[in-house]
Amino acid sequence: MVRICIAVHGALNKLKLNNYYFRKILSLAATLLVISFLVFAAFEIIPGDPALSRLGTNATPERIAALRAEMGLDKPFLVRYFLWMTECIRGNFGTSYSYNVPVMSMIGEKLPITITLTILSMSITMIVSVPLGIMLAKYAHRTFDKAGFIANQTIMSVPAFFLGILFTYIFGLVLHWFKPGGYVSYKQSIIGFIGFLIVPAIAIAIPKCAMSIKLLRAAVLQEADKDYVRTAYSRGNSTMQVMYRHVLKNALIPLVTFWGMAVADVIAGSIVIEQVFNIPGLGRVLLTSISNRDYPVVEAVILLIAVVVVLMDLVTDILYRRIDPRVRGNEKG
Amino acid sequence: MLNSIRKTFRKYNNFFFNFGMIITLVFFVLAVVGCFYTPYNTTEMNVALKNSAPALAHIFGCDNYGRDIFSRVMEGIRNTFFISFFTVLIGSLMGILIGAISGYYGGKLDEILMRINDVMFAFPSVLLALVIISLFGSGTMVVTLALGIAFIPSFARIVRSEYKKQASLDYVQSAKLMGAKDIRVIFVHILSNILPVLVSSVMIGFNNAVLAEAGLSYLGIGVQPPEASLGRMLSEAQSYLFLSPWYALFPGLAIVFMVLGFSMLAEGISAAK
Amino acid sequence: MLLEVKDLTIEFHDHDRPETVVENVSFSLDKGEILGLVGESGSGKSMTAMAIAGLLPRKKMKKSGEIIFEEKNLLTLPRHDLRELQGDEIAVIFQEPMTALNPTMRIGRQVEEALLLHRNMTAQDRKNRAIKYLKAVELDDAERIYESYPHELSGGQRQRVMIASAMINRPKILIADEPTTALDVTVQAQIIDLLQRTNKKLGVAILFISHDLSLISRITHNVIVMQNGHIVEKGNTDEIFAAPKNDYTKKLIAAIPKVELK
Numbered sequence: 001m002v003r004i005c006i007a008v009h010g011a012l013n014k015l016k017l018n019n020y021y022f023r024k025i026l027s028l029a030a031t032l033l034v035i036s037f038l039v040f041a042a043f044e045i046i047p048g049d050p051a052l053s054r055l056g057t058n059a060t061p062e063r064i065a066a067l068r069a070e071m072g073l074d075k076p077f078l079v080r081y082f083l084w085m086t087e088c089i090r091g092n093f094g095t096s097y098s099y100n101v102p103v104m105s106m107i108g109e110k111l112p113i114t115i116t117l118t119i120l121s122m123s124i125t126m127i128v129s130v131p132l133g134i135m136l137a138k139y140a141h142r143t144f145d146k147a148g149f150i151a152n153q154t155i156m157s158v159p160a161f162f163l164g165i166l167f168t169y170i171f172g173l174v175l176h177w178f179k180p181g182g183y184v185s186y187k188q189s190i191i192g193f194i195g196f197l198i199v200p201a202i203a204i205a206i207p208k209c210a211m212s213i214k215l216l217r218a219a220v221l222q223e224a225d226k227d228y229v230r231t232a233y234s235r236g237n238s239t240m241q242v243m244y245r246h247v248l249k250n251a252l253i254p255l256v257t258f259w260g261m262a263v264a265d266v267i268a269g270s271i272v273i274e275q276v277f278n279i280p281g282l283g284r285v286l287l288t289s290i291s292n293r294d295y296p297v298v299e300a301v302i303l304l305i306a307v308v309v310v311l312m313d314l315v316t317d318i319l320y321r322r323i324d325p326r327v328r329g330n331e332k333g
Numbered sequence: 334m335l336n337s338i339r340k341t342f343r344k345y346n347n348f349f350f351n352f353g354m355i356i357t358l359v360f361f362v363l364a365v366v367g368c369f370y371t372p373y374n375t376t377e378m379n380v381a382l383k384n385s386a387p388a389l390a391h392i393f394g395c396d397n398y399g400r401d402i403f404s405r406v407m408e409g410i411r412n413t414f415f416i417s418f419f420t421v422l423i424g425s426l427m428g429i430l431i432g433a434i435s436g437y438y439g440g441k442l443d444e445i446l447m448r449i450n451d452v453m454f455a456f457p458s459v460l461l462a463l464v465i466i467s468l469f470g471s472g473t474m475v476v477t478l479a480l481g482i483a484f485i486p487s488f489a490r491i492v493r494s495e496y497k498k499q500a501s502l503d504y505v506q507s508a509k510l511m512g513a514k515d516i517r518v519i520f521v522h523i524l525s526n527i528l529p530v531l532v533s534s535v536m537i538g539f540n541n542a543v544l545a546e547a548g549l550s551y552l553g554i555g556v557q558p559p560e561a562s563l564g565r566m567l568s569e570a571q572s573y574l575f576l577s578p579w580y581a582l583f584p585g586l587a588i589v590f591m592v593l594g595f596s597m598l599a600e601g602i603s604a605a606k
Numbered sequence: 607m608l609l610e611v612k613d614l615t616i617e618f619h620d621h622d623r624p625e626t627v628v629e630n631v632s633f634s635l636d637k638g639e640i641l642g643l644v645g646e647s648g649s650g651k652s653m654t655a656m657a658i659a660g661l662l663p664r665k666k667m668k669k670s671g672e673i674i675f676e677e678k679n680l681l682t683l684p685r686h687d688l689r690e691l692q693g694d695e696i697a698v699i700f701q702e703p704m705t706a707l708n709p710t711m712r713i714g715r716q717v718e719e720a721l722l723l724h725r726n727m728t729a730q731d732r733k734n735r736a737i738k739y740l741k742a743v744e745l746d747d748a749e750r751i752y753e754s755y756p757h758e759l760s761g762g763q764r765q766r767v768m769i770a771s772a773m774i775n776r777p778k779i780l781i782a783d784e785p786t787t788a789l790d791v792t793v794q795a796q797i798i799d800l801l802q803r804t805n806k807k808l809g810v811a812i813l814f815i816s817h818d819l820s821l822i823s824r825i826t827h828n829v830i831v832m833q834n835g836h837i838v839e840k841g842n843t844d845e846i847f848a849a850p851k852n853d854y855t856k857k858l859i860a861a862i863p864k865v866e867l868k
Contacts, residue, residue: 042468158592161548
């Protein structure tokens with residue numbers, strides 16, 4: 001992480017790269033603006049008056065008009081979008097229809113849970129898949145290669161929430177390694193919190209691991225045929241040294257893109273997994289808001305995930321340029 | 334016709350394709366038969382058989398209402414097949430249309446379409462579907478439509494890059510010189526040339542559609558009770574996990590093997606290229 | 607005698623029928639000698655060289671005979687002991703300087719890798735030595751090149767880097783597998799010149815593999831002519847070029863374009 005910071009800093013100091021990142025960030029901001037507009041427009045065109053639904057049975061024409069004015073619903077569409085957008089940038093996503101509290105306070109409390117779950121799952125995916133992918137590549141075209149491939153493909157096919165249920169049964173109910181549904185809040189105990197989240201994190205990580213392994217195996221096999229690998233052997237490197245010092249970095253190039261996109265996928269997966277393990281996270285909030293038609297909350301969650309998607313795009317780009325010096329050279333200005 | 338089918342099969346006669354084909358055919362047969370016949374009525378409850386274990390009469394056991402799990406798994410497979418099919422149909426047709434126009438003509442339109450498409454693509458399809466569902470409510474029709482729309486970006490992306498590659502090739506140029514209209518070039522000449530890529534991505538589409546549908550129905554969105562869906566069966570089974578673990582196991586395995594079948598087919602098709 | 611190859615035979619086993627690519631090849635290499643190994647593609651010259659370098663795959667291949675270096679048979683040496691020699695006593699430079707260097711690793715780390723593997727040195731000492739060798743292969747601006755990536759260098763510069771990285775441990779044998787084939791003619795002459803001077807200055811024996819006879823005649827002391835996996839003629843370079851005995855050698859020599867630049 002520190003190295004990335006230094007890299008960003010160093011890159012920004014050089015004018016040509018400065019231009020590149022400047023343009024990149026500008027285009028990402030534009031993308032976010034487009035998404036926010038689409039999201040806002042989508043929730044505008046749906047039938048139903050939010051003021052009416054908020055007042056419910058208490059609705060009188062005067063009270064509706066008053067509330068509409070208070071919510072800013074009487075202003076033109078573009079003005080409302082602009083107001084909403086500026087508020088969002090300041091971190092104010094409006095008020096929840098159903099709970100009448102600021103959306104930010106509803107989400108902010110749940111955010112650490114989803115973030116922890118995502119970081120745990122992604123870390124497990126990366127740490128486990130690299131050695132396994134290299135190992136599978138090393139033993140490619142041997143007898144158990146096909147069996148390994150089918151096993152990997154099968155693991156890829158298991159939905160994370162089914163794995164969660166299996167884990168609940170095996171490790172929770174039969175082996176008593178953890179207490180099913182015994183979620184510990186991070187406010188009570190950080191260790192208990194992470195200890196409980198580790199099982200759902202593994203459930204999310206396993207199918208992602210299988211996918212990473214498959215990609216890495218193919219990339220390593222492709223790299224292993226290249227001339228520089230022979231050069232590395234000629235210097236007296238062992239196979240493991242060749243793999244980790246030379247091949248791995250080159251083989252990671254396709255994987256970085258996959259991991260970047262997997263982050264958003266893991267967040268989506270955590271929405272379902274939260275239900276399996278009864279975790280009161282962002283997914284729970286999103287699902288209740290959807291069934292209550294609590295649009296400000298839904299909008300805020302979507303925007304947040306869009307920000308994550310866009311940020312991951314940027315991080316992927318930075319990592320990509322860290323790993324592959326050729327990309328850095330080719331995109332001057 | 335028969336001959337060309339035979340030829341196609343010979344071309345794809347590899348281990349992965351056959352493996353995937355067998356699994357997918359088994360599920361397809363289960364789904365088709367499930368339309369007309371199930372061993373037991375899927376909604377008939379029987380208190381005496383509540384949470385009973387697998388036995389000869391009920392090979393997958395019975396659920397918490399004493400309904401035959403095997404029959405309900407069959408119905409669930411049928412529903413998943415049905416939803417996945419229309420999801421992939423909507424996603425691929427719209428994806429081909431957008432991707433073809435974007436890739437063939439290029440320019441500003443391409444840039445704008447692909448910018449939006451890239452973000453949508455990076456957005457997990459389950460989430461995208463959830464957004465649409467939050468707008469239009471849940472239910473089988475809405476879920477199918479929502480998933481279909483959520484699948485457009487990935488198809489559009491693949492089709493666009495293929496069209497970009499093909500548009501500069503000689504046969505396209507000569508077809509244009511011969512006076513073929515753009516529509517003909519796009520939908521006859523190029524489309525037939527990218528078919529293998531398309532078939533492989535349709536299989537991956539099925540793979541993802543089954544997973545997404547299962548996830549949504551686990552959340553209670555989609556097929557509504559008392560009709561069976563694999564995901565919802567799993568979520569119901571969770572309450573009886575200790576008493577009758579088989580209730581969760583069989584619908585779960587059905588999802589796993591269905592997905593595996595499609596992914597192996599995709600693997601086999603891309604291996605044959 | 608530094609290296610002795612006795613009855614080397616290499617068979618491929620990856621097809622239905624085993625295919626013999628090198629058969630009963632015997633020769634020796636002396637200290638400080640430049641030995642040319644010449645032949646058309648498929649003659650087995652590169653296979654022979656790779657066998658000496660220990661870079662042939664262990665599977666799908668049957669090797670017999672002996673390659674004796676310092677009383678050790680390289681063909682039967684355990685992998686671990688072989689690695690001790692690779693990059694230390696025996697170094698290799700390859701045909702394609704474009705692809706023979708790792709694209710994602712800085713030049714400096716690649717040049718000093720053999721030091722890291724075989725010598726117990728501090729990072730600073732390694733760097734100093736690497737820069738010294740980069741200067742020795744006549745790369746101006748060695749400090750900048752030390753920090754560069756391969757794609758930032760020209761083909762000639764990369765081949766110089768390869769030579770520096772091969773020579774950094776002062777090996778006794780340098781195997782040069784068509785080191786100039788992929789380069790421009792002018793760059794080619796410079797690299798040949800550099801190899802000759804390296805040979806004189808450091809006393810390293812060079813096994814020079816090439817299909818280019820005029821090049822071989824200029825640089826080598828002795829030459830081996832190979833055809834279809836067999837040695838057809840070997841001996842002193844000047845003698846063979848003056849009076850070839852074998853028909854195949856005669857044909858090869860006759861085919862050299864006679865352009866005298868004097």
